[in-house]
Amino acid sequence: MKxxxxxxxxxxxxxxxxxRRVESVMDAYxxxxxxxxxxxxxxxAVALNACKAxxxxxxxxxxxxxxxxxFARRNDILVSDMLSPPAAGDAPRGRALPG
Structure with missing residues (x-):
């Protein structure tokens, strides 16, 4: 099942x-x-329960x-949307600073 x-x-x-790129509910789980x-x-715990739901x-x-x-923001592991690893041909970008 997808x-x-x-x-x-x-x-x-x-x-x-x-x-690490997470693209689906199952990836997150x-x-x-x-x-x-x-x-x-x-x-x-909240994120894991949401995945199960x-x-x-x-x-x-x-x-x-x-x-x-x-969860990622609270643990300072989120790569900002604007600063995600570049796709092929994109210019290199850095990581967002915690806010």
């Missing part, structure tokens, strides 16, 4: 700062399920995406 895609992917910095226990917090069809993919973005 799980709902996000309208716009979310890019997070994982591990030692490697960008796998990422959060594999998240180290020491790094889990309330935002993680999205997989069950109880909420829409964009709601799941919003909870993932909140």
């Amino acid at each position: 799980y709902a895609q996000f309208e716009k992917p979310v890019t997070l910095l994982v591990g030692t700062g490697f960008p 796998v990422l959060l399920q594999d998240w180290p226990a020491a790094g889990r917090n309330g935002a993680h 999205g997989i069950a069809g109880e909420i829409d993919p964009e709601t799941v995406r919003a909870t993932l973005v909140t």
Whole structure:
């Protein structure tokens, strides 16, 4: 079964700062399920529960995406939309500063 895609992917910095593109509810679920226990917090729990609800069809993919973005912002791992890893042919860009 193919799980709902996000309208716009979310890019997070994982591990030692490697960008990871999350494009669907299932991508988000796998990422959060594999998240180290020491790094889990309330935002993680909310996002993981949203993923489960999205997989069950109880909420829409964009709601799941919003909870993932909140989790990423609170953990300072969100790569801003304007500063995502460039597509082929794009000029290189940096990472957003925390706000």
